[in-house]
Amino acid sequence: GQQLNQSPQSMFIQEGEDVSMNCTSSSIFNTWLWYKQDPGEGPVLLIALYKAGELTSNGRLTAQFGITRKDSFLNISASIPSDVGIYFCAGQRTSGSRLTFGEGTQLTVNP
C-alpha cells in the first residue's frame, strides 16, 4: 500500500512557538485527516478535511486541504507542553474506503 510522505519526522520546539508540518502524496485523495497520538495512547482524530482548498481550525490547530488534493498541512499556534505526541496525516481515496497513513511527526515541546 502507498505511504504518504510526512515531514518533518521530528520537531523539538520551545513552548509558545508555532509549528508546521505537512503531508504529500503522488496521487489524489478526496479526504485528508490529521490524528494525534499522546504517549501511551492510541491516535485520536483532530481534524477532517473534505474539500480541496478547505481550511479548518480546531482551537490552536489549523489544517488545510491542498488545492491539488495531493497534500495537506497542519499548523499549531502557541504550542504548549500537552501538544507533545506523534501527529499522523491520513488520506482517504473515496468515501468509505480505508485510510493510508503518513509516517508521523514526533513533536517535543520544551517548557
Added chain:
Amino acid sequence: DVKVTQSSRYLVKRTGEKVFLECVQDMDHENMFWYRQDPGLGLRLIYFSYDVKMKEKGDIPEGYSVSREKKERFSLILESASTNQTSMYLCASSIQGLNEKLFFGSGTQLSVL
C-alpha cells in the same frame, strides 16, 4: 464514554509461539481494523473487517490472521511469532461508511524474543 479495549498493554512471547491479540469495542461499530505501528513507518493496515465473520487483507497481512465471530470483538492471530513481528499493535473501529473517523485502542506492545 466510547471505548476500544485491547486485552494486553505489554506482551512478551517466544519465537514460534501462537499469539492472540484481542480487541473489544462497545460502540456497536460495524468496522474493525488491526494496524501495526513502527517508528518511521507510521501505521500499516494488517487486516480489517466490515461485518461479523468477514475479513479483508490490508497492506501487510503476511504472517497474520484474524477472527471476527462477534460484532464487538476482533482478534489478531500470529500463527508462529517471529522477531520481525515485534511491534506496537493498534486496534480501531468505525461506523459503517465513516472510515475516516477511527477510534483506536491504547495499543499492545508485543515483543517476540
